[in-house]
Amino acid sequence: MTKALEILANREYKYGFVTQIETETIPKGLNEETIKLISKKKDEPEWMLEFRLKAYRQWLKMKEPRWGNFEYPKIDFQDITYYAAPKKKPKKNSLEEVDPELLRTFEKLGIPLSEQKMLANVAVDAVFDSVSVATTFKEKLKKIGVIFMPISEAIREYPDLVREYLGSVVPINDNFYAALNSAVFSDGSFVYVPKGVRCPMELSTYFRINTQESGQFERTLIIAEEGAYVAYNEGCTAPQFDTNQLHAAVVELIALDNAEIKYSTVQNWYAGDENGVGGIYNFVTKRGACRGKNSKISWTQVETGSAITWKYPSVILQGDNSIGEFYSVALTNNKQVADTGTKMIHIGKNTRSTIVSKGIAAGYSNNSYRGLVKILPKAENARNYTQCDSMLIGDKCRANTFPYIEVMNNTAKVEHEATTSRISEEQLFYLQQRGIKQEDAVSLIINGFCKEVFRELPMEYAVEAQKLLGLKLEGSVG
Amino acid sequence: MLLEIKNLQAGIEGIKILKGLNLKVEKGEVHAIMGPNGSGKSTLAKVIAGHPGYEVFEGEILYEGKNLLEMEPDERAREGIFMAFQYPIEIPGVSNSQFLRIAYNEKMKHLGLEELDPIEFNDLLKEKAKLVEMGSDFLKRSVNEGFSGGEKKRNEILQMAVLEPKLAILDETDSGLDIDALRIVANGVNSLRSKENAIILVTHYQRLLNYIEPDYVHVLADGRIVKSGNKELALKLEEKGYDWIKEAA
Numbered sequence: 001m002t003k004a005l006e007i008l009a010n011r012e013y014k015y016g017f018v019t020q021i022e023t024e025t026i027p028k029g030l031n032e033e034t035i036k037l038i039s040k041k042k043d044e045p046e047w048m049l050e051f052r053l054k055a056y057r058q059w060l061k062m063k064e065p066r067w068g069n070f071e072y073p074k075i076d077f078q079d080i081t082y083y084a085a086p087k088k089k090p091k092k093n094s095l096e097e098v099d100p101e102l103l104r105t106f107e108k109l110g111i112p113l114s115e116q117k118m119l120a121n122v123a124v125d126a127v128f129d130s131v132s133v134a135t136t137f138k139e140k141l142k143k144i145g146v147i148f149m150p151i152s153e154a155i156r157e158y159p160d161l162v163r164e165y166l167g168s169v170v171p172i173n174d175n176f177y178a179a180l181n182s183a184v185f186s187d188g189s190f191v192y193v194p195k196g197v198r199c200p201m202e203l204s205t206y207f208r209i210n211t212q213e214s215g216q217f218e219r220t221l222i223i224a225e226e227g228a229y230v231a232y233n234e235g236c237t238a239p240q241f242d243t244n245q246l247h248a249a250v251v252e253l254i255a256l257d258n259a260e261i262k263y264s265t266v267q268n269w270y271a272g273d274e275n276g277v278g279g280i281y282n283f284v285t286k287r288g289a290c291r292g293k294n295s296k297i298s299w300t301q302v303e304t305g306s307a308i309t310w311k312y313p314s315v316i317l318q319g320d321n322s323i324g325e326f327y328s329v330a331l332t333n334n335k336q337v338a339d340t341g342t343k344m345i346h347i348g349k350n351t352r353s354t355i356v357s358k359g360i361a362a363g364y365s366n367n368s369y370r371g372l373v374k375i376l377p378k379a380e381n382a383r384n385y386t387q388c389d390s391m392l393i394g395d396k397c398r399a400n401t402f403p404y405i406e407v408m409n410n411t412a413k414v415e416h417e418a419t420t421s422r423i424s425e426e427q428l429f430y431l432q433q434r435g436i437k438q439e440d441a442v443s444l445i446i447n448g449f450c451k452e453v454f455r456e457l458p459m460e461y462a463v464e465a466q467k468l469l470g471l472k473l474e475g476s477v478g
Numbered sequence: 479m480l481l482e483i484k485n486l487q488a489g490i491e492g493i494k495i496l497k498g499l500n501l502k503v504e505k506g507e508v509h510a511i512m513g514p515n516g517s518g519k520s521t522l523a524k525v526i527a528g529h530p531g532y533e534v535f536e537g538e539i540l541y542e543g544k545n546l547l548e549m550e551p552d553e554r555a556r557e558g559i560f561m562a563f564q565y566p567i568e569i570p571g572v573s574n575s576q577f578l579r580i581a582y583n584e585k586m587k588h589l590g591l592e593e594l595d596p597i598e599f600n601d602l603l604k605e606k607a608k609l610v611e612m613g614s615d616f617l618k619r620s621v622n623e624g625f626s627g628g629e630k631k632r633n634e635i636l637q638m639a640v641l642e643p644k645l646a647i648l649d650e651t652d653s654g655l656d657i658d659a660l661r662i663v664a665n666g667v668n669s670l671r672s673k674e675n676a677i678i679l680v681t682h683y684q685r686l687l688n689y690i691e692p693d694y695v696h697v698l699a700d701g702r703i704v705k706s707g708n709k710e711l712a713l714k715l716e717e718k719g720y721d722w723i724k725e726a727a
Contacts, residue, residue, distance in 0.1 A: 425530060430567040433527050434581035434637060435555035435588070444580065448571025448620065 015268065019105040019210050022087040023129070028213065029078045032056065035183055038083050042152045042186075045159055055172035055182030062176045068310055069368045069400060070337040072244075072281065080246060082184045084129040084214035098134050102126075106134075106206065123148055125189045125205040129214055132187045137201065146230075147192040148203050151219050154190035161192060165223055169252035169289045169316070177248040178285040181217045185250065188218035193228035193259075202458055204233040209269070209280070215246040222252070224259035226292065231262040233458060242278040244307060249284045257292030257319065262300070264457050269305035274363070276335030279307025286313035290322035293348070298325040300456040303338055312370065314343035317351035317379075324353040327453040331446075332365035332397070341371035341402075346379040346412070355386040358450050361397035368400040375412040382409065388418040391449050393442070421449075480505050480676050481526075481645055485537035487701075488525045494535060495521045497701035503645070506673040510687055510712060511680045513698035514720045519680045520564060522698070523649040526678075527561040528554050541645070555581075556588040558644030562634035562651050569621035574633065575603055577621050578640050585641060606639040610666040628659035635666040646670075647678045652686040664689030684716035697723050 026037055035056055039049040064075070086099055098113070106113050106126050113126055113134045123137035125148065132150030141148050147158065155162050172182040189205040209216045224230055247269060253261050263286075272279025282305075288297035299313040315324030326342035344353035353373065361367035373384045390399035401418050423445050431441035447454070454462045481503040489495040495518045503509055513519050525532050526539065528551035539546040546554060569577065575596075582602075583593040594602065603617055610632040622630050631651055638646055648667070652660055667690050671677060679690060687695070687709060695711040696703045697720070705711065705723050715723070 424567075426567050427569060429527075429529055429551060430563065431569070431577075431581075432550070432552040433555050433561055433563075434577070434641065435552055435584040436581055437552050437584070438550070440580070440584075441552075444572055444577070445569060448569055451571035 015270070017108070019101060019128075021099065021101050021105075021210070023084050023211055024087045025081050025084040025211065025214065028081050030056075030080070030082060030184065034082055038184060038186065041083060041085075042155070044152075044155055047159070047163060048155055051167065051172070052183050055179050056184075058173040059176065059179035059183055062173070062179055064176050068339045069370070069402070070308060070339060070366055072308055072337075075246060075281070077180075079213075081211065081214040082217070083186060084211040085131040085186075086128060102128060102134075105208065105210075123201050123203050125150060125203075127187050127189075127205060127207045127218060129186075129209060129211050129216065132189070141199075141201075144200070145194040145197055146199050147190065149190055151188045151190040151221060152186075154221075158190075158192070161223065162190065162221065165252065165254055166219075166221055167252075169254060169287050170250050170285050175285060177283045178250050181219060181248050181250040181285070184215075185217045185219035188220040188249070189222075189232075190220075191222040191230060191232060193224045193230045195225040196227045197225075198228070199230040202231045202233060204235070206235045209245060209247065213243070213245075215248065217247075218249045220249070220251040222261055222263070223254045224256065224261050224295075226256045227258045228256075229260045231264070231458065233264045233266075235266050235268070242273075244272075244279060244281055246281050246283070247306075249286075251284070251286040251313075253288030253297055255288065255290050255292060255295035255297050255322075258294045259292060260296040260298075261288060262298045263288070263313070265299075265301040265303075266457075267301065267303045267305055267309070271305045271336050272307040272334070274334045276307065279336075280305065282306035282309045282311065284311040286311060287316065287343075288314070288324070289316045290319050290324060290348075290351075292322070293319040294321045295319050296323040296325075298323075298327075298456070299342065300325075300327040300453065301329070301340075302453070302457070303328070303330040303340060306338075307336060309336075309338040309340055311340050312342055312372075314345065315353065316345045316347065317353065317382075318347045319351075320348040321350045321352075322348055323351070325456075326353075326355045326357070326371075327456045328357045328369075329360070329450045329453045330358070330367055330369075331360045332362070332367045334363040334365060336363075336365045338366075339368045339370055341369045343372040344374070344384060346373075346375045346382040346384070349378070349380040350382070351379055352383045353385075355384070355388075356452050357386075357388045358453055359388070359390045359399050360393065360446055360449070361390065361399045362393035364396045366398045366400075368402060370402040370404075372404040372406070373414055373416075374405075375407045375409050375414065377408045379409050380411050382412045384412075384414045386414075386416045388416075389449065390418075390420045391446070392420065392422050479503075479540070480542060482540040483526075483537070484540075486522075486525065486534070486539065487536040488521060488532055488534045490521070490532050492533070495701055496525070498537070499698075499702055501696065501703065503676045503678065505644070505676055507694065508671065508677045508679065508690065508692045510692040510695045510709075511678060511698055512682070512684075512695060512712060512715060515682070517698040518701045519682075519698055520649055523561055523647045523678070523680050526554075526645075526647055527551060527559060552584075555641075556585050560638050560641055560643030560646045562631075562638060562646065562648040564650040564653060566622045566625075566630040566634055568623045568625075570623050572621050573618055574621050575600065575617040578603060578617075578637060581637070582640055603640065607636060609639050609669055610635050611662050612636055627654045628656065631655055631659065631663055632666070635663050635670075639666065639670055642670075642675075644675050645678070646675065647680065649680045650682065651679075652681055652683065660686070660689065684712045687712045699723060
């Protein structure tokens, strides 16, 4: 048992390298001048700068939240670099203009961007520190009306769309980190799927933090018009530094009548070493609005990295008959912390939500599920099913469940199930007795535990997720 | 010699249960280990398989001439030792076929033979499942989850059929089985019996031996083998109980 845990715990973080590239950074610190500088670097219209400044002024009045089930040292917001970008051509019309060192970096991360090697049925937006360096299949998608591009470009090219929806799901003063993001966000992806279009390929963004002292504040906005469908995936990694870096993203999803958005994340930011030194503070606000009737938003997340993960991908179920889903695996090891879950806000009639959360805690880690199910007075016949399972590996870790249920309509039906288990010596022995090595046996048991979540992931991501959890399985067939 | 146990003294949590056990097993033989409750039958099975909860105080076990006690349980399994569990364990979310393919391929890898992909393996699995009259729905279900007692035992024999061990130890495989399930399990075991492998049947009752005929019967009492004989011994035990042996010993 102990040996397998050591192997799992000491698994090398293979994405911990730093790309040696000339980077343009702005001086550390945050004030109105910083924001003007970021806005200018991005060649933004006036309204965007106003949006940022308004958010900044709100942020100044807000307090860093401390209600999470963990502690961390005070963050000095003046000691962070708010913009870092690889030097070189500001605009890239084709991949030939992208620095080969960057292409190599993404290839090393398993994300080939060059025409010959790119993934056949997945369009990729690659974000490096504060900027998007390449987006594949952009033109092909444009032909059917799907817009997939860095949000910094969308602000210039589709200002009306961005202006209408940006901040409409997560208002600039929603919370401390959302306000900070609204003030300083650098890049991220923008997706627009027009009426009746089913996006023929999966869209994917890969976020890479490279610079030691910069924060990453990405902003993603996805809009699915009436009857549209899109599946979007994001992946994240960062080099191994002994300082903590802040990652404060905001993601907003909007689904109109009969539209569906499926959003999957495999988060593998650097988690710090076994003593908890270094690693990413992953403080993220993700929220989707099912604005239209019969719309559906589904979040699937596999959180394995970061020193601290603090995120609650939520769905506002506004449209009648709309559906919200949240499938989550959070694995914490060593001294990692995860305080994650979801919020399902039922407003419309016959709205339904499903929450399946699998928390796995090993080492000295602290793994919490925190979720809110809120049924508002007009949400007739709302339904929620919540299942929270925790698995403990070893006896030094903690798993907690904090469910909040608020029901204001008595036609609602809300179910909550929770279990806590341990990998037993008997299970391990059984698998070992069949010739399976101990560490593989641990992985197999964990994989089985997470099955309901993994099957929601796109194939490639499911495979990647299994590997991330230390699996050696050849495929998920069986 | 396939298995040679010399002066084995072993137990759990510091308590000695086996108190100097000797046993030799050759390829092609079937040995039945019988004895009253608490005599150490299951302890013997678990010590051979390498259960981490059991401790060996003295003695040695040689398997194909190698020191078995130095090997991890998974190594022992890959070297051809199989134990059918008295209480098979549930592994939620892991399908029977996935589990068996991983186990099978681990063994193939160990032997330097070619591993099978899921499609090839499924063909093999379906063939083996016939031996214990298991349908394909069993293969898709999570390992032992929601299986009845009889289904779990049949699943153990299916695993044995897939892994083709050189030494199979069946730990009270007959316990809790109705007569139909017992017949299916016994048929499965008999069809796997060959000159190349050996089977140790750990059982409390003679009943199983009507179906699987042993070459040798050993009676275990208070941590030692107190009497050995052929299948006639088992019949005598059935008739007279264990007490006469204890007295004789």
